[in-house]
Amino acid sequence: MAIRSKTFRESYYEDIKLFKTIWIKSWIGLLLVVLAVLPLIGDPYIIYLINISCIATVAALGLNILTGFTGQISLGHAAFFAIGAYCTAIISSRFQLPFWICLPASGVVAACAGLLVGIPCLRLKGLYLAMATMSFGVVVEYVVITWDSVTKGVRGIGVPTLNLLGYPLDSNNKLYYFMIVLTALAIIAATNLMRTRVGRAFIAIRDRDIAAEVMGVSLTQYKVMAFAISSFYAGIAGGLYAYVMEYIHPEHFTFLLSVQYLAMIIVGGLGSILGSIFGAVFITVIPEFIKGLAQFLTLLFPAIEDKYDDGWNIAAFGLLIMLFLIFEPKGLSGIWTRIKTCFKNWPYTY
Amino acid sequence: MEVKKIRTVLLVIALICLFASPALAERGVTKDTIKLGLILVKTGPVAALGLPDGHGMVDYMKYLNDQGGVHGRKVKVIWEDDEFQAPKSVAALKKLIHRDKVLSLITSGGSNQTIANMKTINKYKISNIPNALMREFFDPYQPYIFAMGATYECQYQCIVDYIFNDMKDKNPRIGVVYAKKEYGKIGLKAIRERAKAYGVDLVSELVLPTGAVDASSQVLTLQKNKVDYVITCGVLPPVISFLKTAEKYSYKPKAVFGFNWATDDMIVKACGKGAENYIGVNFVGGWADDSPGIKLVRKVAEKYGRDAKSIGLTSLYVHGIGASYLFGEAFKRAGKDLNPDSLKAAFETFRDFDTGGIFPPLTYTDKSHAPPEMVKFFKADVPNKRLVTVTGWRTPKKMK
Amino acid sequence: MNAGLMFFIQLVISGIALGCLYALIAVGFVLILKATDILNFAQGEVIMLSAFICYFLVTTFHLPFLLAILLTGIIAGLMGFVTERLVLRPMLGEPVFAVVMVTIGLSIFLRSMAGILFGHNNLVFPSPIPKEAVRMGGIVLSQTEIWLMLSTFVLITVFFIFFKYSRMGLAMRGTADDQDVALLMGISVKQVFALIWAVSFITAAVSGVFLANIMVINLGLTFVAISAFPAIILGGLESIPGAIIGGLAIGIIENLAGGYLDQIIGGGVKDVTPFVVLFLVLMIRPYGLFGKKEIERV
Incomplete structure (x- = not known):
């Protein structure tokens, strides 16, 4: 038997396997165990942070499929997210429909909206596309605020508790497993999608759209598909958001949220599933972490407590984003790969 | 094997769900x-x-x-x-x-x-x-x-009452400038209904966004429609923008009203003479009281x-x-x-x-x-750059 | 003249004044975009910071207004240099996305630093420009607006001459056209970039000073930059005249929508219309009105 060092693959199939080594399998198993026992030791604050990280992950996955894999920049992701959230809120509160109708419906409605934007935007590229999607976001915000009779406008709309087969998930701790399972499904689906012809077509379009077309990838079909899939993810994430917050309001879905999603995938790593997860968790959790750290410091040095300005927390967050990207432009997933290869090849690091 | 595994996992999950409900304990109070x-x-x-x-x-x-x-x-x-x-x-x-x-x-x-x-x-x-x-x-x-x-409804009802009862205008031309936020939309509705109760329709209803750079189109439209009483439903920065723009076009309605988030000395400091005809309501006393x-x-x-x-x-x-x-x-x-x-x-x-x-x-x-549904009226005191109280606590009049 | 026509003309004129502001902001964006392909998300923060700096120079340090403006410009220019050197230089040659993200990080950083340094209170600039509006045959323009239009005009002319005739301007245009070729021709691309950032920040400072004269100074000033986005795209990303025409167009469209549409449709179409127009224009001309169509090689 050959001694295995570095990657040693014998067939193409091995290269695209979901879990490439036994190690990956066991690490993921360990992660699942940790996630499973977490509610026992963590307080609702942590659980809530994980829940919103899950939502962010699903939305970021969607944006990464569109922007990271297919290369179509979108600054309107919050709009699709809002459409999903409102769809769930409206149909679950008006018609008392269960989640297994509401959530897919949110995804589908958002995907339709994605088609609506995707088709006229086919000719657009780069920043022009970004601005067109941003315009769509502004229009959606306007519609949500103005269409009082359906969306309840600026009063916001309440969302009934998610009822899982007769068992109401009325707290974040109870929602937790639901969120984890759905997020895991979303991750697996996205990973699988990228292993198929569709995924490869997306990447081909990103790398050189003209060359892709020459090779027989239908630009129209796949670009529109990317838009639809991405919005579908955003819609599902929006639906989950509605269930977690139990109340949504137009102010939750501003342009800044779109920028935040973009930040997630860039900080995490464009065109990387793992990157979407890292980025989503980073952008959601780090500000809270910094806040906690600051509070800890003021406990250590009570003298500065009155003088301390919370602006420093946010400044530190901004600085952290800059430093990360200056250090590793491929984002967190780049750092991850670097650390991984470092361990894998140790002691022959280079 | 697989099914068994899943079943155990589900069981564990169910157990965890049961124990996950947090216990209520005494929080936040110690001896000292x-x-x-x-x-x-x-x-x-x-x-x-x-x-x-x-x-x-x-x-x-x-x-x-x-x-x-x-x-x-x-x-x-x-x-x-x-x-x-x-x-x-x-x-x-x-x-x-x-x-x-x-x-x-x-x-x-x-x-x-x-x-x-x-x-x-x-x-x-x-x-x-x-x-x-x-x-x-x-x-x-x-x-x-x-x-x-006082709720936004109450504040704006008081304002409309003020136009009819204190300024003694029987047939006022009222225009509303509002932001698309809760207060703006609730305010607009309250004003519309209250004016209706007095038998008057609103002349203009215009949106003034919170980050508005200037309010030219709004002011010009109000001026064109000969609005005498402008009621603003927006926070300070847009109201200041509005007053400044109104001053520019020398549009002088008999009064410009604002609600509690826009009733602050700041408005006179920012607009100076432009705030001359500003009348605000608030449910807190004024700084100079x-x-x-x-x-x-x-x-x-x-x-x-x-x-x-x-x-x-x-x-x-x-x-x-x-x-x-x-x-x-x-x-x-x-x-x-x-x-x-x-x-x-x-x-x-x-x-x-x-x-x-x-x-x-x-x-x-x-x-x-329920809160006390009462507000005070404030008027601009331009030389001293502040607002002064002009009335005591008021509630909306009972309408027949 | 009848009142309806006057109303229309007045809307257009004040739209032009507003449009000049948008144009000024848009030019700041386009300068960087054209040379480096980066949409600088921190532009709004620079505008806001300049407004604050100018305010404190005038009130705390009691400098005369003109000197304060000059100093604000110099400070903004230095900020541009420093930003380029510390933040953008290390990113040279990295994917555009990462660089754009760095500017987003920078914007978060600068915004909170502004809060820390200057506080969150609404400040009122003691504007030296007289408040009395100028009336010309029934058309009203405030003196601030006249100054704004004049400065925009002067600044644009200066840019025009600079890019057309000066050596550095030519170098900048060359760099914008093709960085590799520019390098081969012996242009110091680094120097060009540093200068571009400085010039762009100075433009932002000018718009910031004018905003300070018009609006209340607070952290919210950053969002004015977002309303200038349609102006950049409408004109086409790479074109400075495009940015100006885009800015003016958006200003006029916004005002007309506010004056006419708002009474029919209602609900604040004023701030949505520019985006709708932008969307429609992009459907017909995917590179904006004056953007150049990229010829791609595979």
């Missing part, structure tokens, strides 16, 4: 301290509103501590910044409850944030005074929300090294002191045995409680936490 939370925006563009308010709240609690505290306990306030975003506000409340273990919140911030937190507030019995003034907070009755401040409550406010401010300039929006500082004042009083009434229930019960003993002119006299019972 009371821990209070405070969720208000501290950073970003909206901080101009959040900071003076929160400073007022914290300063009064410091003042209370320096007076010896309440029943031998000192109050410690932990102020969490929510950046005016609902998800962050929800996280902040969870952190305050589970990490810092606070007894209650002085305020849960704006309407959007408070409603998002409603369930937690009820579950953990967080008595608090939200900053927003929505009817939903007390109608239907919410056990732990103590609404303070001579009432004992406002004197206390100025005393507290001076004690902790603040003056009108460093505070910024003084009306909000007054509001902050007022909210903490109510909490101080509730602590006193709750006595030695302080817990979420006794705090709520203490609030509910308020009967026409007089804050000395900071707030109108207020009453809470165990059936209603």
